[in-house]
Amino acid sequence: MILLDTHIWIWWVHRDEHLPARITSYLERHEKATLGVSAISCWEVAKLVERGRLHLPMPTGDWLHAALSYPGVRLLDLTPDISVESCSLPGDFHADPADQIIVATARHHRVGLVTLDERIRRYSHVDVVGID
Numbered sequence: 001m002i003l004l005d006t007h008i009w010i011w012w013v014h015r016d017e018h019l020p021a022r023i024t025s026y027l028e029r030h031e032k033a034t035l036g037v038s039a040i041s042c043w044e045v046a047k048l049v050e051r052g053r054l055h056l057p058m059p060t061g062d063w064l065h066a067a068l069s070y071p072g073v074r075l076l077d078l079t080p081d082i083s084v085e086s087c088s089l090p091g092d093f094h095a096d097p098a099d100q101i102i103v104a105t106a107r108h109h110r111v112g113l114v115t116l117d118e119r120i121r122r123y124s125h126v127d128v129v130g131i132d
Contacts, residue, residue, distance in 0.1 A: 001034040002129055003076070003106045005115035006041040006098070010054070013067045023114060026130035031072035036111060039078040040101040042068075082108045090125045 004012065004027075011019035012027055012035075027035060042064050048054035056063040068075050078101060086097070086104035093100065099117065103126045106113040112129030115121060121128050 001036050001111050003036040003113045006044040008114045034074050035072045036076045038102050038105040040098050094119050
């Protein structure tokens with residue numbers, strides 16, 4: 001399994017041009033092994049829609065249901081252990097709670113994280129994959 005950051009998940013589902021070909025290829029190769037999505041990504045999508053920063057082709061709840069049914073995608077719950085870890089990440093990590101939960105989810109499940117977020121990519125305590 002690999003974990004998708006929220007923007008990667010959205011772009012993957014929409015086949016968005018922002019998703020680099022190398023990442024698309026990487027996801028296609030790993031689709032059968034499961035593409036994990038953190039529960040916090042559902043909240044992030046809803047917030048992006050609420051704030052007018054994301055426009056979906058259907059109501060948010062319907063989109064989330066369809067996107068979570070996408071081949072190979074598995075929703076990863078926000079557990080108490082992940083919640084605690086997100087508040088005690090080693091080293092110096094920025095204060096965005098959603099990013100903290102996504103990183104803690106990757107660390108908890110011991111999986112690589114696919115992201116283009118520079119702040120996460122520079123964080124040495126999570127395995128960022130699919131970029132090179």
